[in-house]
Amino acid sequence: MMLTLLVVAALAGFAAGTGLLSSSSARVIASDNSATVVSTADMAREPVASAVEPASTDSAVVPQTTSGRWGVDRVNAAEAIQVAGTLSTVLVAVIDTGIDGSHAALQGKVIDSIDFTGSGTTADENGHGTHMAGTIAAIAPNVTFLNVKAADERGRCDTDTVATAIRWAADNGAQVINLSLEVAASTDLQNAISYAWRMGAVIVAAAGNSGTTLAAYPAAYTETIAVAGTNQDNGLAVLSNHGDWVDIAAPGQKIQGEFPGGELGYETGTSPAAAHVSGVAALLCSLAEDGSGDGLTNDEVRLALETSAMPLGASGTGSGLVDALAAVQALAV
Ligand SMILES: [Ca+2]
16 A cells, blocks of 8 residues: 655644655755755655645744754763763664765765665655654764665655565664654564564654554554654644553654755654654664573663653653663663
8 A cells, every 4th residue: 555645734733644754844054054944945845745834834943952953962862972982883774765875974874775665766865764864873973774765755655665674674684773654554564573673673663643642553563662752842742643552752843854965954743753762772772781681682772761761741652751861871770
């Protein structure tokens, strides 16, 4: 089945279909420190979003942080790295629209690429996947990437392709698998998630942007860490799904990250929220030791993530806001 891009369109009160779980709401030119917003670029690139998202959302105030990335600051990434010391390389699979590995922030980090969409290219023709990789790398400088293209230029993806991509990622040594997407559930997809977990991967997925408590997949499978999105006030991000099936939360509103062509821009949704958790997971993977005796460390990483998170007032956000520093400290105990 072919599913369509799911966009955040809070002001319009409308969400459309499933697929990738964020919307580009504004872009800035990387070399421009004054952060000139050019909203028309995304309007052209993501027609579904442009149809329902008023241009006024593009002019939302961007929080002032030293890096421009309020989410990276919020999860205490820099403090975690300082405490962690030397970090070994961790391989992260980004199952998405592709990754532009030529972006200055990602150069040398994409070590293998594959296209499962039939597009004939592993290039990121949408921008979503590059943005996810950018956030992960901004949190975890120790990452390398598997560019696993499973969604097309419009962000559409289907269950069978995603299941195939998950198995490929696991077989190719992914220690973290980022799934900033939602597709229809299937036994095959569930089996692929279970397989990746048994292979030792930490599996992180967006909780979905329907603004409901209905379970989204693959996020809601047992072995997957389901991530809700938060805003700058630590409340629920616009249209973030939530519920007792959600495991953790992370910044997911007005998130700055990389886009193809050397650009930076913003995404909102549970997609960038998942990317934050994948970044923190990648830090932990370089530090974790197998305390449970199963020969793997994905169980220790997940436990540290979820037990160290900061509980939130917003209901249905699982253990709460991911905290890289607290998680690193939890691993060390
Ligand atoms: Ca273990």
